[in-house]
Amino acid sequence: MKNLQQALKVYFIMGSPNCRKSPAEVLTEAIEGGITLFQFREKGEGALTGNAKYKLAKELQQICQQHQIPFIVNDDLELALQLDADGVHIGQEDEPVHIVREKIGAEKILGVSVHTMEEAVAAKQEGADYYGIGPVFPTATKKDAKPSQGTKLIKKLRIEGFTIPIVGIGGITSDNAACVIEAGADGVSVITAISHAESPLEAAKALKMEVYRNE
Ligand SMILES: Cc1ncsc1CCOP(=O)(O)O
Numbered sequence: 001m002k003n004l005q006q007a008l009k010v011y012f013i014m015g016s017p018n019c020r021k022s023p024a025e026v027l028t029e030a031i032e033g034g035i036t037l038f039q040f041r042e043k044g045e046g047a048l049t050g051n052a053k054y055k056l057a058k059e060l061q062q063i064c065q066q067h068q069i070p071f072i073v074n075d076d077l078e079l080a081l082q083l084d085a086d087g088v089h090i091g092q093e094d095e096p097v098h099i100v101r102e103k104i105g106a107e108k109i110l111g112v113s114v115h116t117m118e119e120a121v122a123a124k125q126e127g128a129d130y131y132g133i134g135p136v137f138p139t140a141t142k143k144d145a146k147p148s149q150g151t152k153l154i155k156k157l158r159i160e161g162f163t164i165p166i167v168g169i170g171g172i173t174s175d176n177a178a179c180v181i182e183a184g185a186d187g188v189s190v191i192t193a194i195s196h197a198e199s200p201l202e203a204a205k206a207l208k209m210e211v212y213r214n215e
């Protein structure tokens with residue numbers, strides 16, 4: 001399973017701190033609304049740890065499996081291996097890309113956050129399957145997010161001829177998703193736009209419409 005251009009279209013990320021109701025409910029609604037991939041990211045104020053984190057991850061993975069949605073784990077490589085997740089997403093401060101690639105094997109999905117051309121070149125050389133680029137717009141979700149950079153790096157990579165799958169992230173909603181796709185991203189990645197929505201189902205559906213309307 002590596003047709004990532006399709007899988008990255010509507011990329012939902014969440015953990016229990018992002019949810020106002022049960023994560024299982026939010027994820028189920030998001031899937032019914034049409035998300036194409038899910039990332040379990042248990043981080044921030046009140047994040048679960050240890051067995052509680054494992055049990056939530058397992059519960060959400062089963063929901064993804066029931067609906068044939070790829071299940072990615074953020075940062076926590078050990079958890080990803082324990083669950084035999086479909087892949088991992090790592091940042092620049094995590095283990096080196098080539099080490100993570102060795103540990104998860106060639107078949108799993110490996111996503112890397114990149115903020116500069118140099119980071120992008122290195123990540124690609126070391127085996128990244130896709131880039132997470134952002135924050136595109138200001139976000140309150142990631143406390144230590146870098147300054148928002150708009151879509152300039154996405155555009156630059158495409159102008160330089162990079163064809164690697166790219167997902168934009170950071171402050172994205174159905175109101176601004178179009179320009180992320182127009183800049184050359186294959187999809188958009190969101191936390192708040194879906195997890196805080198009155199109806200995660202409607203929010204996912206609206207995002208999907210915007211992505212497909214502008215691809
Ligand atoms: C994980 C992450 N990486 C860059 S911005 C961000 C948070 C995105 O959250 P939101 O979609 O709520 O702005």
Ligand SMILES: C=C1C=NC(C)=NC1=N
Pocket residue numbers: 011013039041074089091111112113131132133167169189
């Ligand atoms: C920081 C991140 C950047 N991009 C993606 C897709 N996920 C993340 N957790």
